[in-house]
Amino acid sequence: MAHTVAVIVGSLRKESFSLKIANALARLAPASLKFEIITLHGLSFYNQDLEATPPADWVAFREKVQACDAVLFVTPEYNRSTSGVLKNAIDVGSRPSGKSSFNGKPTGIISNSPGAIGGMGAAMQLKSILPGISGPIMQQPEIYLNGVGDAFDDKGTLTKEALEKVLKAYIEAFAAWVERLKK
Ligand SMILES: Cc1cc2nc3c(=O)[nH]c(=O)nc-3n(C[C@H](O)[C@H](O)[C@H](O)COP(=O)(O)O)c2cc1C
Incomplete structure (x- = not known):
């Protein structure tokens, strides 16, 4: 049976490279993974005052993540x-306290940038934020995608062969790791 992956995209931009990468991963992933791509438009700002009656968009987001077997940022x-x-x-x-929707789920982190360093600072921040509220984070292979600005055509299709190779290797390793952890 396929494992579902909540793929959480950290950009709201219509032409977001992060979203295009998520879509490319969905195409390249082995059949053992089923992708639920989650964009964050309309997700209200966190406000602890609202926790007694959480907004519908928080509930929907939490339920979507909870329904998945793994998480990929x-x-x-x-x-x-x-x-x-x-x-x-x-x-x-991550809330309510002690009931994180991410808890226990195998987690992957993919940063990207049109620049030279591939968003490594963002990935490192996630590696610092997540451990108390997520499941295990895949350590190897690491992936910081640089030079993504010329990787897609005007329809958003991945055209850069070198990037496709890296994404395929990553998502195959992630699938195998999720499979091992879920056994
Ligand atoms: C507020 C802001 C800060 C940014 N800071 C960085 C940065 O620290 N490092 C970097 O490589 N790119 C930085 N960028 C450029 C982003 O990498 C670029 O806009 C990218 O396309 C955003 O991702 P997206 O395509 O998924 O929307 C920044 C962009 C914005 C709007």
């Missing part, structure tokens, strides 16, 4: 960190 880098919308989604998903 695809993040851009904003000022050497992850984006604000992704941090907000992590805050929403």
